[in-house]
Amino acid sequence: MVDRREPIFIIEGLHASIEGKEILRGVDLTINRGEVHALMGPNGSGKSTLANTIMGHPNYKVTKGRIRFNGEDIASMSVDERARRGLFLAFQYPIAIPGVVYGNFLRNSLKARRQEDVPVREFRKLLDETLDLLKMDHEFVRRYVNDGFSGGEKKRAEVLQMALLRPEMAVLDETDSGLDIDALRTVAEGINALRGPELGMLLITHYQRLLNYIKPEIVHVLYQGRIIKTGGAELALELERDGYDKIIAEFAPVPAGAAGGK
Amino acid sequence: MATKVQDIVDERGGYKYGWSDPEFKPINVTKKGLSADVVAEISAMKGEPQWMRNFRLKAYKHWEERPMPTGFWGGNIQNYELDFNDIFYYVKPVAEQGRTWDEVPAEIKRTFDKLGIPEAERKFLSGVEAQYDSEVVYHKVREDLSALGVIFTDTDSALRDHPDLFREYFGTIIPPNDNKFASLNSAVWSGGSFIYVPKGVKVPMPLQAYFRINTESMGQFERTLIIADEGSDVHYVEGCTAPTYSSDSLHSAVVEIVVKKGAHVRYTTIQNWSDNVFNLVTKRMAVYGEGVGEWIDGNLGSKLTMKYPSCYLMEPGAHGEILSLAMAGAGQHQDAGGKVIHAAPNTTSVINSKSISLAGGRTSYRGHLKVYPGAKGVKSTVRCDALILDEDSRSDTYPLMEIDEQQVTIGHEASVSKLGEEQLFYLQSRGIDEAEAAKMIVNGFVEPIVKELPMEYAVELNRLIELQMEGSVG
Numbered sequence: 001m002v003d004r005r006e007p008i009f010i011i012e013g014l015h016a017s018i019e020g021k022e023i024l025r026g027v028d029l030t031i032n033r034g035e036v037h038a039l040m041g042p043n044g045s046g047k048s049t050l051a052n053t054i055m056g057h058p059n060y061k062v063t064k065g066r067i068r069f070n071g072e073d074i075a076s077m078s079v080d081e082r083a084r085r086g087l088f089l090a091f092q093y094p095i096a097i098p099g100v101v102y103g104n105f106l107r108n109s110l111k112a113r114r115q116e117d118v119p120v121r122e123f124r125k126l127l128d129e130t131l132d133l134l135k136m137d138h139e140f141v142r143r144y145v146n147d148g149f150s151g152g153e154k155k156r157a158e159v160l161q162m163a164l165l166r167p168e169m170a171v172l173d174e175t176d177s178g179l180d181i182d183a184l185r186t187v188a189e190g191i192n193a194l195r196g197p198e199l200g201m202l203l204i205t206h207y208q209r210l211l212n213y214i215k216p217e218i219v220h221v222l223y224q225g226r227i228i229k230t231g232g233a234e235l236a237l238e239l240e241r242d243g244y245d246k247i248i249a250e251f252a253p254v255p256a257g258a259a260g261g262k
Numbered sequence: 263m264a265t266k267v268q269d270i271v272d273e274r275g276g277y278k279y280g281w282s283d284p285e286f287k288p289i290n291v292t293k294k295g296l297s298a299d300v301v302a303e304i305s306a307m308k309g310e311p312q313w314m315r316n317f318r319l320k321a322y323k324h325w326e327e328r329p330m331p332t333g334f335w336g337g338n339i340q341n342y343e344l345d346f347n348d349i350f351y352y353v354k355p356v357a358e359q360g361r362t363w364d365e366v367p368a369e370i371k372r373t374f375d376k377l378g379i380p381e382a383e384r385k386f387l388s389g390v391e392a393q394y395d396s397e398v399v400y401h402k403v404r405e406d407l408s409a410l411g412v413i414f415t416d417t418d419s420a421l422r423d424h425p426d427l428f429r430e431y432f433g434t435i436i437p438p439n440d441n442k443f444a445s446l447n448s449a450v451w452s453g454g455s456f457i458y459v460p461k462g463v464k465v466p467m468p469l470q471a472y473f474r475i476n477t478e479s480m481g482q483f484e485r486t487l488i489i490a491d492e493g494s495d496v497h498y499v500e501g502c503t504a505p506t507y508s509s510d511s512l513h514s515a516v517v518e519i520v521v522k523k524g525a526h527v528r529y530t531t532i533q534n535w536s537d538n539v540f541n542l543v544t545k546r547m548a549v550y551g552e553g554v555g556e557w558i559d560g561n562l563g564s565k566l567t568m569k570y571p572s573c574y575l576m577e578p579g580a581h582g583e584i585l586s587l588a589m590a591g592a593g594q595h596q597d598a599g600g601k602v603i604h605a606a607p608n609t610t611s612v613i614n615s616k617s618i619s620l621a622g623g624r625t626s627y628r629g630h631l632k633v634y635p636g637a638k639g640v641k642s643t644v645r646c647d648a649l650i651l652d653e654d655s656r657s658d659t660y661p662l663m664e665i666d667e668q669q670v671t672i673g674h675e676a677s678v679s680k681l682g683e684e685q686l687f688y689l690q691s692r693g694i695d696e697a698e699a700a701k702m703i704v705n706g707f708v709e710p711i712v713k714e715l716p717m718e719y720a721v722e723l724n725r726l727i728e729l730q731m732e733g734s735v736g
Contacts, residue, residue, distance in 0.1 A: 079691055080691075091688065091691075097689070100705070100709075105692075108692075165692065
């Protein structure tokens with residue numbers, strides 16, 4: 001079944017470094033339209049580096065390899081160009097931008113994504129529907145971007161943006177962290193509502209619990225900057241049960257004890 | 263990072279008010295330079311009473327005797343080659359002030375049309391005054407306000423028409439020997455606004471004055487006096503622009519404000535001088551029991567601005583507030599800030615300063631907070647934030663605090679930040695390009711001040727900031 005789908009996002013032999021230190025050491029990953037992949041791995045394995053590199057954070061340098069999105073190599077594109085082509089990153093720690101009103105930010109983002117003006121009435125309607133979907137207070141959009149938001153509000157707001165911008169490929173970096181169980185369920189419902197045959201998704205998570213709500217087709221384990229194992233949804237359950245140690249030991253029997261997962 | 267931000271900024275390519283009106287022929291001009299004769303000539307042309315002539319000449323003596331400010335106050339004006347003898351001190355634009363725009367000479371009216379003043383007057387103002395070079399050429403106040411006893415006129419007319427009220431307050435808040443530039447203004451002042459709001463009268467919409475310099479190498483020295491009687495309320499707004507010339511111009515105003523018991527005065531400035539203007543201004547208000555005095559001071563443009571609006575809190579319960587915004591681009595130094603003097607118990611104040619420097623510009627925050635002995639229960643918060651957009655630009659903070667009373671609550675916070683890389687990344691990750699993202703961040707930075715402005719001015723200020731940021735991207 002998977003084979004018949006069209007690949008939307010392909011990472012080939014990706015090496016990336018920050019401040020001269022190599023973090024990603026040859027990542028290969030193919031995501032087809034309509035698929036949800038989970039990327040798991042112990043702390044320090046390079047998960048967030050991969051997310052930031054995909055989006056084009058200026059501090060992360062691609063030293064080797066390619067990132068292909070919809071057939072184009074995006075590794076040398078500016079951050080905003082990638083976004084306008086339909087790439088989306090839900091941030092692990094969304095930064096506050098005091099003074100910038102959330103609603104204006106959303107409208108500017110949507111305008112940029114569509115590359116045309118969005119009529120106020122249409123925007124309002126879309127925004128109201130999306131706020132309802134995520135069970136968010138409509139007053140929310142009057143606040144400043146991520147300023148004074150609780151952990152849960154920040155994560156919901158990221159999903160709100162994703163819902164508005166309708167990306168073709170979304171990377172969600174630890175969207176489950178810092179959420180209580182009710183918030184996790186709401187956020188997961190929101191993400192599930194966005195699943196569809198066009199969207200590719202990469203869920204980056206440390207824990208299995210998000211995957212109880214969002215069922216991935218494929219699970220990858222990242223370790224020391226490489227994907228060391230790929231499997232189906234059952235791989236996440238295996239990790240939950242056995243921890244990372246076992247898989248790491250299979251991959252690199254010698255240094256496993258030192259690197260051990262938690 | 264720094265080089266990329268450099269890409270989005272530019273010199274003041276965005277200055278839109280730099281045209282001049284070549285057809286304009288003044289009625290009368292004093293010869294270039296300053297002397298006792300020139301001072302006496304200005305007084306004579308205005309047909310002033312003897313006491314004012316003496317006041318001017320005495321002030322001129324102070325000006326001559328006093329050295330240029332050095333040390334703590336001032337933006338190192340001695341480092342500039344400003345030649346005070348290469349300035350016209352009085353340029354009389356019209357024979358008669360207009361009471362309707364039709365009475366204003368066409369070429370001058372055209373300028374104010376371009377600046378949008380008559381339109382603003384129709385839409386949302388209680389009264390308007392327009393000064394062109396040295397004199398007010400148009401002035402009008404809503405008739406219902408006049409009927410309530412509100413006086414809004416130019417300062418020269420006030421000297422003639424309200425001599426007792428004028429003399430009671432003129433020069434009492436800022437005496438002629440207060441500082442070098444107050445002396446200069448006192449010697450050669452011309453134009454400016456005179457406002458008296460009677461007891462309990464609340465002026466519903468802002469009164470606005472617009473100061474336009476047209477003539478090259480001239481000095482504009484308006485003098486404003488606002489008296490808000492007990493329990494009254496008024497909001498005064500001033501805007502200023504000038505043509506861009508290669509030679510220097512000078513703007514040195516004095517603004518005195520009396521806020522009586524329970525009154526409320528808000529004074530808003532949106533200054534946008536061309537970058538050949540030296541802007542050396544003294545602004546001060548005395549606030550009495552339970553009164554509220556507020557400065558909202560937006561400083562864009564000019565070559566060098568030295569301006570520190572101050573609140574003297576004279577009686578218990580008085581409150582002073584200074585919101586200061588400064589933006590300095592290439593070749594500009596904004597030396598701005600504020601002063602609050604707590605001279606009575608239970609007085610409160612807030613200073614909130616925001617500055618942005620870009621393209622090699624320099625901003626300085628200079629503040630003075632003083633609490634007199636015995637002024638118990640004083641509360642004050644000082645906050646200054648500087649945003650630096652690139653490596654070539656500079657920002658400094660010079661806070662002076664003299665607290666001579668133990669039982670006070672003083673808060674002071676200062677921050678200097680570079681345009682945030684993570685903030686840019688976040689906005690760009692949503693498809694917004696770098697230049698637009700930088701604008702959004704800067705507009706967000708100034709939002710706490712902009713939101714205090716009436717909507718029309720807020721829009722104008724945001725637009726001016728964006729114009730200054732517009733550059734080579736795209």
